[in-house]
Amino acid sequence: MRVAGRITAEAIYLGGEAVKDGVSTKHIDDIIRHHIEKCGAVPSFLGYGGFPGSACISINDEVIHGIPSKNRIIKDGDIVSIDVGARYRGYHGDSCCTFGCGNVSDKAKRLMETAEKAFYLGAAKAVAGNRLGDIGSAIQEYVEAQGYGVVRQYVGHGVGRELHEDPEVPNFGHAGHGVRLYKNMTIAIEPMITEGTYDVRVASDGWLVTTADGKLSSHYEHTVLVTDGEPELLTKL
Ligand code: MG
Ligand code: MG
Numbered sequence: 001m002r003v004a005g006r007i008t009a010e011a012i013y014l015g016g017e018a019v020k021d022g023v024s025t026k027h028i029d030d031i032i033r034h035h036i037e038k039c040g041a042v043p044s045f046l047g048y049g050g051f052p053g054s055a056c057i058s059i060n061d062e063v064i065h066g067i068p069s070k071n072r073i074i075k076d077g078d079i080v081s082i083d084v085g086a087r088y089r090g091y092h093g094d095s096c097c098t099f100g101c102g103n104v105s106d107k108a109k110r111l112m113e114t115a116e117k118a119f120y121l122g123a124a125k126a127v128a129g130n131r132l133g134d135i136g137s138a139i140q141e142y143v144e145a146q147g148y149g150v151v152r153q154y155v156g157h158g159v160g161r162e163l164h165e166d167p168e169v170p171n172f173g174h175a176g177h178g179v180r181l182y183k184n185m186t187i188a189i190e191p192m193i194t195e196g197t198y199d200v201r202v203a204s205d206g207w208l209v210t211t212a213d214g215k216l217s218s219h220y221e222h223t224v225l226v227t228d229g230e231p232e233l234l235t236k237l
Contacts, residue, residue, distance in 0.1 A: 001091045001160065001186055005223050005234030007039045008086040008093035013237055015055060015084065016099040021076040025057040028082065029068030036086045044085025044092050044163045051207065056083040056096075058208070063192050063200055063217040064154060065207040076102035079112060081219040085163050092163045094188045095235035096221035108216055111195055114146045115218035118191040122171070126224050126231040128183040136173030139191050143171075149198030151217075154209065156190045159223050181226050186234070190221030 011032040018028050033054035036043050043054035051067070058066035058081045059074065066072075066081075074080055083096035098112050118139045125134040143150050156169030167179045171191045181187075194200075196215035203210060211217050225232040 001093065001223070001225070001234055004041065004086050004088040004091045005093035005095070006237070007036055007041045007088055008084050008095050008223070009235045009237045011035045011084045011086060012082055012095055012097055015082045016097060019074060019080050019099045019101050021074065021102055023074050024070045025066065025068040025072040025074065026070040028057055029053045029055050032082070032084055039086070039088070041086040041088040044087045044094065048163065054084070057081070058083070058219070060216055061211045061214050063151060063194070063209045063211060064219060065209050067205060067207055074101050077104055079104060079108050079216060079218060083219065083221065090161060092159050093223050093235050094159050094163060094221065095223060096190060096219050098218045098220060107195070111148065111193065111216055112218045114143060114148055115191050115193045115220040118143050118171070118193065119189060119220045119222065122189050122191065123222065123224050123231050123233065126181060126187065126189065126226050128181055128226055128228050130181050131176060132167060132169060132178035132181065133173040134175050135189060136170045136178070137175040140172040143191065143193050149194040149196065151192040151194060151198050151200055153200055154192055156188045156221070158186065159188045160186050183226060183228055185226040186223060187226065188221055188223050190219065192217065192219045
């Protein structure tokens, strides 16, 4: 999983470097697929439930599951979430980061920073003996205190031999509640936060999830190895 995680992290890094005004989301997807395959791994998302891309690329009010397209052009000021999974020798890594394109507004920057910080506050609770609610409540309390929403309809998850495994890892909840964490568990912690309401809609393509009010959204994720002490982020370069 460390190798799968490293390949995933490299692919996101390369995708993020390619986020520029005038570039299509398909171009970024091609870069990601090429890197994963060059490493002898397989893009986890490609063909998953029929998904046609190697990455989910979601812009501005798009929360998750954006299908890469040569007709979807990134513009200056956009915020672009790149969600990638890679399977190597039967094990998956799963990670997401939201990148700004060019001159991003201060309010968009603050939203992106909040999603990332929320992830780290949640991940800090991913210690053997704690419970899932400790992670969710740490994320929810911080995000809501910043005046943002936490998406309820989509959550983090266990990850390992399958891309999505039990347990669900919500970005909300109550400290001291939920499944107990144990050493060597691998979970994807992935706050999806919104500028306005946390309600979301699924587009007519059956994949793309957008905010219901059209306001911005940001997403940040790593695959996390639970230990007795400091959690290990398997998808961080
Ligand atoms: Mg992901
Ligand atoms: Mg995930």
